[in-house]
Amino acid sequence: MNTALFTLYLGVFKRIARTAALSPFDAQERHRLGELYALYSPPTPASDLPEDPYKLPKTDILELAHLDKNLLLEGVNECGFGHVTEFEVKVISQLVNQLQPRRIFEIGTFQGRTTLNMALNSPADAQIVTLDLPPSELNQTQMQIEKTEEMYVKKTESGERFKGHPLASKITQVFGDSATYDYSPYHHQMDLVFIDGSHAYEYVLSDTKNALQLVRKGGTILWHDYTNWEGVRRALNDYYQSGNPVFRNLRHIGGTSIAVLTVS
Incomplete structure (x- = not known):
């Protein structure tokens, strides 16, 4: 040099x-x-820049609901693996408090903590139907569930969090495979549908189709785990990018793994 x-x-x-x-x-x-x-x-x-895998536009809980400091909450500090997070329980409870749905359908009960908190914040005459896959049908599902989901099915008791609770009378438990369950008695009656069942791509597609049959016009659909499971992300991205006007207002609630759609 x-x-x-x-x-x-x-x-x-x-x-x-x-x-x-x-x-x-x-x-x-x-x-x-x-x-x-x-x-x-x-x-x-x-x-060379990495592509953002999350296609849904973001919204904020403050755009969806007026915050109420008097929410009724139970078990929010006991969020373990497989649960919605503490903040997500509060977001869902806030939305229920704001929307005041009288008819709620939940796909995926697990221990029933979210179910209970929806019961706590819904009108006194609200009715919640929550569907769960029984362990006896784990190997008989119409479509393949994720291998890591089996532990959520093989639990001690489905809905244990609301069993014996004073508000348990608002909750009806039903069992079956969400892909083959007969939803017809509830068609177009639900003010709110919460989807937190299998996270496998085909199941999310199927559960979403059924939710659209369940919800009334002007009702709301919530999905959990949009940012946590690839199957949920892919399914909701595909619906949003499909060009179907039903999904044009599908949004991801920032700071959570929850997606939301108001059905017009």
Whole structure:
């Protein structure tokens, strides 16, 4: 390397070193550091940037409901693996408190914590139907569920959180495979449908089709695990990008894994 080129590189190195050392304390030096980064770091081509896998536009709970500090909540601090999170229970409860649905259908009961909190915040005369797959039918489902979901089916008791609760009279438990269950007695009657059953792609597609048959015009559908399970994400992305006007207002509630749709 000739002397002139060496001197040039040394000068550049000294400039960068001085700017980096002073930048935490001097706004002008921070600006210079940014200019140097832009000069010596070429921009990443758009084709090399990772694609955002989440296609649903975001909304916010503050856009959907007026916050009520007097929500009735139970078990929100006991969120374990497989549960909706503490914040998500509050978001769902807030939406129920705001919408005041009198007819609710839940696909996927698990321990019934979300079921109970919906009962706590719905009108006194509300009725909740919650559907769960019994362990005896685990190997007889119409479509393949995710292998890691089997533990949620093989639980001690479905809906144990609301058993014996004073509001258990608002809740009707039914059992079966959500892909083959006869929903016809409830068609177009539900103010709210909450989908938190199998997270396998084909099941989310099927549960969504059934939810659209269950919900009345102006009713609401909620999905859990949009950001947690690939099958849920793919299914909802596909519905949103399908061009079907039913799904044009499908949104992801920021800070949660919940998606929401008001059916017009």
